[in-house]
Amino acid sequence: MEAKLDLPFDADKMLAGLRRWVECESPTHDAAAVNRMMAMAGRHLALMGATVETIPGRKGFGDCVRARFPHESREKGILVLAHLDTVHPVGTLAEGLPFKRVGDKAYGPGIQDMKGGTYLAVEAIGQLIKAGIPTSKPVTVLLTSDEEVGSPSTRDLIEAEAARHSVVLVPEPARPNGGVVSGRYAIARFNLRTTGRPSHAGARLGEGRSAIREMCKQVIAIEEMTTDACTFSVGVIHGGQWVNCVATYCDAEALSMAKRQEDLDAAVQRMLSLKPSGNDVQLEVTRGVTRPVWEPDDKVLALHAKAETLAKRLGFDLPHESSGGGSDGNFTGAMGIPTLDGLGIVGALAHTLQEHVQVSSMVPRAKLFAGLLQDV
Numbered sequence: 001m002e003a004k005l006d007l008p009f010d011a012d013k014m015l016a017g018l019r020r021w022v023e024c025e026s027p028t029h030d031a032a033a034v035n036r037m038m039a040m041a042g043r044h045l046a047l048m049g050a051t052v053e054t055i056p057g058r059k060g061f062g063d064c065v066r067a068r069f070p071h072e073s074r075e076k077g078i079l080v081l082a083h084l085d086t087v088h089p090v091g092t093l094a095e096g097l098p099f100k101r102v103g104d105k106a107y108g109p110g111i112q113d114m115k116g117g118t119y120l121a122v123e124a125i126g127q128l129i130k131a132g133i134p135t136s137k138p139v140t141v142l143l144t145s146d147e148e149v150g151s152p153s154t155r156d157l158i159e160a161e162a163a164r165h166s167v168v169l170v171p172e173p174a175r176p177n178g179g180v181v182s183g184r185y186a187i188a189r190f191n192l193r194t195t196g197r198p199s200h201a202g203a204r205l206g207e208g209r210s211a212i213r214e215m216c217k218q219v220i221a222i223e224e225m226t227t228d229a230c231t232f233s234v235g236v237i238h239g240g241q242w243v244n245c246v247a248t249y250c251d252a253e254a255l256s257m258a259k260r261q262e263d264l265d266a267a268v269q270r271m272l273s274l275k276p277s278g279n280d281v282q283l284e285v286t287r288g289v290t291r292p293v294w295e296p297d298d299k300v301l302a303l304h305a306k307a308e309t310l311a312k313r314l315g316f317d318l319p320h321e322s323s324g325g326g327s328d329g330n331f332t333g334a335m336g337i338p339t340l341d342g343l344g345i346v347g348a349l350a351h352t353l354q355e356h357v358q359v360s361s362m363v364p365r366a367k368l369f370a371g372l373l374q375d376v
Contacts, residue, residue, distance in 0.1 A: 003374040005313060007127045009363045015106055018119045021084075022099050022108035025092065026062075028085040028148045034062025037084045041065055041122075041143055048126050050141070059153040061085075062145035066161070069125065069139045076166035077138030078376060080125075081158065081328055082118040083147035086110030087351045096353040105356040116357045117171030117344020117365075118143065124369040135373045137166065147328055150189055150289035155331055162332040167303065167376045170329040170341040173350060174365065175321060181342035182296040182304050183322030184330045185257050186264035189288035190271050192218065192252040194239075196281050199246045208246025212239040214281040215250040218274065222254055230258040230267045253288070257324055261293040291326040294333030303338045303376065310371040314364050338376075343369055 026037035038054065042065045046052045050067035057063045062085065071077065088109035093099065099108040125139060142161050144154045151158065162168055175181065194215045199208030219234045226232050232254065239250030256271065258264040268287060276283040296304075304320045311318035329341035345365055347357035 003310060003371040004131070004133055005310065005367045005371050007131060007367060007370055009123065009127060009366045011359055011362045014119070014123055014362050014366070015101070015359060017123070018111070018116060019099050019108070021115045021119055022111050023093060025088065025090045025109060026084055026086055027089050028061065028087070028146055030090055031057055031060060031062040033090055034085050034145045038063050038065045038143060038145065041084060042067070044122065045141060048129060055157065057145055057153065061153045064145055064154060064157060065143040067141040069135070071135065071138035073138055075137060076164065077140060078135065078373060079162055079165040079168045080121050080139065080141045081162070081168050081170050081332065082114060082121065082141070083144045083328065084115065084118060085145050085148050086113070086115070087148050097355065101359065104358055104360050106359050107354070107356045109355065112173045112345065112347035112355050112357050113350035114172050114344055116347065117173060120345055120362060120366050121169070121171040121343070121369055124366050124373060127366070128370055128373060133374065136376055139373060140165065144328065150187070150291065150326070151328055151331070152289045158328050158331050159335060162335060162337050165337065168329065168332040168337055168339040169343055169369070169372060170327060170339065171344040171369065172327045172329070172341050173344045174342050174346045174361070175323065176348065177319060178316060178346055178361070179319035179321060179342065180304065180307060180340055181323045181329065182300050182320040182340065184291070184294045184326050184333065184341065185259050185322065185324045186261050186293035187255065187257045187291040187326040187330070188264055188268050189290070190254040190256070191286045191288050192254060193284045194218065194250045194276070194281060196246065196248055198248045201244045201246050205246065209280045210246050211250040211281065212247045214277060214283065215239060215252055217277050218283060219252065221274070222271070225270060229260070230256060230263045232256050232267065259293070259322065264293065291330035292334040294330045294339070296322065297336070299338040300333065300340070303340050306375050307340060307368065307372055310368055310375065314367055316364060
């Protein structure tokens with residue numbers, strides 16, 4: 001039976017609901033804030049008729065929410081995989097990025113990445129329930145709490161849940177051209193520590209060896225390793241405690257991204273082989289969380305073909321591409337489970353104080369998601 005796409009989505013009502021989610025700030029490293037957001041979303045899903053479980057967080061991160069919707073079939077179902085943590089600290093609403101609408105753009109912390117897409121997916125499920133239209137398979141929604149830092153505490157949960165499903169839909173932000181994501185580059189994170197020799201910066205500067213200075217040398221060397229095949233960047237540095245003391249320690253976090261797994265594997269070896277610039281300072285590099293490369297296969301391309309057919313019925317194109325900027329789709333795609341990512345709202349400037357979505361994209365993207373829930 002052909003999927004029903006003429007559902008009564010209302011952009012203004014959707015935006016009002018999304019606003020409540022956006023204004024519940026939920027930065028990854030604030031477990032209590034994430035838990036408030038999870039509680040809000042969990043209650044929303046329970047009111048829709050789902051059986052909702054809260055899965056306690058670990059490693060200092062927030063809880064996760066799993067919601068299963070009733071279905072007459074016992075076959076492997078559809079996993080809607082999303083995260084509710086954001087990069088924006090509590091206070092961003094008040095200090096730099098209040099929720100607002102300006103023409104076709106709606107702004108707010110996490111509105112594009114990815115509360116907008118998550119809300120859209122939940123709204124699509126709700127509209128089908130209201131219309132009495134069954135999904136093609138049982139639907140589970142898994143909302144995770146640490147995606148923005150590489151999912152160190154939830155990868156096992158994601159992979160275990162995905163293995164119980166036949167298809168995964170990820171409402172991460174749409175590509176700038178409105179397309180979806182059919183593959184993701186591999187990503188590795190690293191933790192670095194340099195150790196120097198302390199001294200009084202005013203009285204005995206020459207006796208010290210600055211860990212900060214050594215880290216600066218390493219940052220330049222690391223970022224200069226970037227090629228077309230593999231990128232290297234350092235995004236976090238912490239060092240020193242007193243300005244009048246030569247710093248003993250400096251810590252940093254680096255990230256490497258590659259289109260091919262073999263290029264990332266080579267990058268890992270390069271990072272782990274880094275040496276200090278001299279004998280009087282030390283450097284330690286440890287590997288952090290990794291996202292495996294996800295390359296599209298025939299099953300993913302078939303899934304995209306279904307989505308593309310639905311999009312054409314709705315009057316828009318739906319190109320697909322492999323993309324950087326990892327997501328939890330890396331894990332499920334690498335497992336060989338048909339995964340389609342980038343099904344969220346069209347927007348721009350995620351992770352900045354100009355993060356926004358296009359309001360006009362909400363209804364067509366919601367209809368597309370509802371169509372997929374009926375068709376896959």
